[in-house]
Amino acid sequence: MRLTTIGFDADDTLWQNEQFFRVTEERFADLLTDYAESKHLKQRLLEAEMRNLKLYGFGIKGFTLSMIETALDVTAGKVPTSTIATIMEIGRELLQHPIEPLAHAAETLETLSGRYRLVLVTKGDLFDQERKLAQSGLGDFFDGVEIVSDKTVETYVRVFNRHGDGPDKSMMVGNSLKSDVIPAIRAGGWGVFVPHALTWAFEREEPPVNEPRFREVPDLGALATVLAEIEST
Template identity: 55%
Template sequence: MAGITTLGFDADDTLWHNERVFRLTQDRFAALLAEFTEKTHLSDRLLAAERRNVLHYGYGVKGFTLSMIETAIEVTDGRVHADVISEILEAGRDMLKHPVDPLPHVEETLKALKGQYRLVLITKGDLFDQERKVTASGLDVFFDAVEIVSEKSAATYRTLFARHGSGSENAMMIGNSLKSDVVPALEAGSYGVHVPYQITWALEEAEAPLGNDRYHRLDHIGKVPLLLARIA
């Protein structure tokens, strides 16, 4: 089947809802700081903090929480009250306890593909939180391997697809992020399948690689088996 032996799946916003939890927390954050600044300005300052901090704290809830605290200090010129900081920390803890809700078509798709290919879940972020979400989703039973990485690059995919298959040229990576899931997988020589989510974090935006014949875009994950049949 076009030499494909391994299917890599992103987790957050590909297998289950994630970004909407961050957006709900940002609304909560904006309400806490409403007396100091308006929502759009606060959102811009928070994104700038996330952009600075991702190199230090990595991806996930913990880094996001620290960025909210840093932003709160900045926009209040250091006058933020301790009880607001406490509320921000509580919001972060609530995110780490949030239920994991699989997206439509996910379970039946994984069930249909299991046994035909080696299925590998490839996600980035905080180790403890990602492990929690994988288990809480109930989808771990479909995967032959789970890899939690600090960053997704062409080198990452070459390494993982060699470890869990016959190399990156015989692999397909499926995910909602062009920047993390699709473009670097294509650079590694794999197929890259973009399955957009309803919300995209600004730091995950990228141009679609329309000139690459291994690039595909699907409306939902349930169309992956049809794509595999078509490119056979």
């Protein structure tokens, strides 16, 4: 059954993202070095992020609020107001980080554009994701853009029904097994995993190696070969 629609994740699939969070974590740890050891502080921050996902969702604003909450927590509410101000400032800087398209992103999208309906499926803050897409120079390749609160089986059913011919004729490509690959396969589509050197702990999952609609490629440049193999069967 011929594929007609391909969805692409954005952060760390089409452009760099996690590296900026890692740098920000280090700055945050340096700010609170008098109160907590770096490893412990990062673990407390991750726990705060996990708790707050259902309240703030994914993205930089929720991350910044979690940094503030963690700072208050580890200092028993004694964190200086100047430190809170600095945390807010580095959060604003994170919202302005430069967009660096990953290798093969533009050429792959250009090759596939016109042959398939291409849809950007990303989660996070609306304004931030729109900014990154605009600055990436990749926006014109997409037939649709979906900025969602989370990526679930239901999300992919809705997106691929709206922008294509249903999940069974669709593929999702991304660096997160948990968000991009596994739920797309469970929705009835194909899932292609493109590993990134840096992956947020929340997004880690075991590869579904026994799923017939699962594929893994070293980079986006190998996607065309996978598509040719699928289309030939």
